[in-house]
Amino acid sequence: MARYSQLGAIALTAAIFIFDTLAPLDVAIAVLYVAVVLLSLNFTGWRGTLLIGAACIGLTLLSFSLTHGSDLKSGPVGRCLVSLAAIVITTFLALRLGSTIAIIAESERRYRTIFVATGVAILEMDLSRLKVRLDQLRAAGAIDIDEVTRTHPGFAREALGMMRLVAANDTSLATFRAPDFTTLAGKLPTLIPKEMETSVWQLLDAIWHQETSFEAENVMNAVDGTRLNVLYTVAMPIERKALDLVLVSIMDVTARREAENALHQAQAELAHVSRVATLGELTVSIAHEVNQPLAGVVTNGEAGLRWLRRPEPVLTEVADSIERMISDAKRASEVIKRLRALASKAVPQALPVDLNDLVQDTLTLVQRELRSFQVDLQLSLAETLGRISGDRVQLQQVIINLVINAIQAMGSVPAGKRELSIATRCSDGAVTLEVNDSGPGFSPSNAAQLFAAFFTTKPEGMGMGLSICRSIVEAHGGRLRASSLPGGGASFEFSLPSQMGGN
Structure with a gap:
């Protein structure tokens, strides 16, 4: 293309010069040099365009000199000035246009590089047919996607057939085990299993409300039938109202899961x-x-x-x-x-649990330890304590561990001064259990390591108890904290979200 543009520019320049010099017409033929300047954008950079513009100005002046010599009549001079002005203005605009084209080309090059070479699967989709169909449903009186779900329960699967795959990078082909783009484009709707339809409805809701992005994690199939855990993001540029250009980035998180x-x-x-x-x-x-x-x-x-x-x-x-x-x-x-x-x-099963009942059951198992260590037990259980949702066995394991640790920590304390207090309370939507002992407590240097795996202050300890307790509490959406008491001893407490309305 550039070669033909270059030859065309040379031929057009020669034709304009000959016609301007030899034709006895009283018109500004040299204005046609602007076409030469514009053609130069196809085969040269800004320097070449500037030189071609200067050459066109020179040829205009040369043609005027050969035709009129020293006869500076107003008509010929005016036409010459008009031609020169047109060439100068066109050259300036061509330089601006060339700069803009270069920026766009560089942006396009970067986009294609990212699209092709990135390690994330990227699909370029055309959802314009789907957008038209949703607009038709809206015009027919549908209020929201929930209503579409009720009146058209099979629309999610129908919508998949309206999504056209325009382009896919190499990572997409590798992720979905597709040999080529045609195979991936043809099988894409079938790669979305039925359990993913909930996520499709959520995407349709995002399109309905004109959101610019949507993200979800779900399961998809590869072309060879392999099940993939994928995290995908759908980008819907706000300037493309018709949704004819939608980018879907997909990350295979199967190994991570x-x-x-x-x-x-x-x-x-x-x-x-x-x-x-x-x-x-x-x-x-x-x-x-x-x-x-x-x-x-x-x-x-x-x-x-x-x-x-x-x-x-x-x-x-x-x-x-x-x-x-x-x-x-x-x-x-x-x-x-x-x-x-x-x-x-x-x-593990998440069921409603009464923490007070769990404390009482746990104390049944440690009664002999309390008596043999001569521990004075003080219970302060809140009367109206909201239930929590969790696995009863795991939570009882946490309480047993905290109580046994507290009893053993008071082994060096004289009998009669071994006090263990267990309290429950409810505040700010959380249920809290606190276990305090009158033992020696722990030093500030050990505070940061208390919940670390394999850290222990007991000669025979494994150092796993508190670490496991923290993992269990955090898996239940709570927090386990420890602190030294001012008068000696240690305090351990954990808080878990309370079930609303539970007593």
């Missing part, structure tokens, strides 16, 4: 090991809590037999003994049930 799932699985395994280790520490308490009701069963059974063996059996006493046996058996069953829950590897 698999790594996160593996990490969560490892954390769950670690929490289970920690629970089992905690149960090992509570063996004496567990045996005591189970033996107590079992001993009650034996005692009441023997009493019932004695009442039956009398010459005149007292059946009311026998019935009372049997009822006490049933009650003791239920107590033993509840203890075993709680122990089985702590030792199990069940999948």
Whole structure:
């Protein structure tokens, strides 16, 4: 194209010069040199355009000199000045235009480089047909996308067929395992599974409200059937009202999600090991809590037999003994049930939990530790405490860990001064549990490491308890904090979001 423009400019320049010099017409033929200046934009830069403009001015003056010599009549001079002015103005405008074209070309080059070479999949889409269809639905009386969902439940899948793929970079082909652009364009609607339709409806809602961007994470299929976790962003430029140019950037986060799932699985395994280790520490308490009701069963059974063996059996006493046996058996069953829950590897379930009940259940398991360490327990449980949503077993693990840590921390404190306080409260939409002890507390140098994995101040400790507790609390949307008390001792508290309206 540039070669032909250059040859055309030379031929046109020669023709204008000959015609201007030899033709006996009283018109400003040299004005046609502006076409030569404009043609130069196709094959030269700003310097070349400037030189061509100067050459056209020179040829105009040369033609005037050859034609009129020293005859400076007003008519020829006026036409010459008009031609010169036209050439100068056109050259100036051509320079401005050339600069603008160069900027646009550089921008286009950068865009194509980013589009082609970036590590993110980028799809250039044309959604103009979809935009027209949505406008038709709006004109027909649809108020919002929710109404379209009710009246046209299959519209999300229909909308996918109205999205035309215009271009895709190499990363897109690699991400979706497509051999070429044609394959990707033909199969794109089928790569969106049914479970992604909720996200499609959300995109349609964003288009309906003329938003300029939309972002979501979902699952898509590759051409070969592979399931992909993708994070995608849809950019809808505000100046393209027809949505004929929409950019969709897609990041494959499958490996990241698999790594996160593996990490969560490892954390769950670690929490289970920690629970089992905690149960090992509570063996004496567990045996005591189970033996107590079992001993009650034996005692009441023997009493019932004695009442039956009398010459005149007292059946009311026998019935009372049997009822006490049933009650003791239920107590033993509840203890075993709680122990089985702590030792199990069940999948965590988010259910409504009463934190006060959880504290009471936990104290049942640590009663013997409290007595053997001669710990004075003070309970301050809020009467109207909102329920929280969480996994009961995991939250009980946190409370057991905090209480056992507090009891063990007071081992060096003289008997009679070992005080453990447990309090619950509700404020600002959160439920808080606080565990305070009268032990030696912790030094400021250890404060930053308390929740770090493998950090411990106990000779026999693993250093995993508090780290696991923090992970559990944060997974429930809460925070676990620690502080030293002014008069000695340590305070640990965690806060979790409260369920609205729960008591």
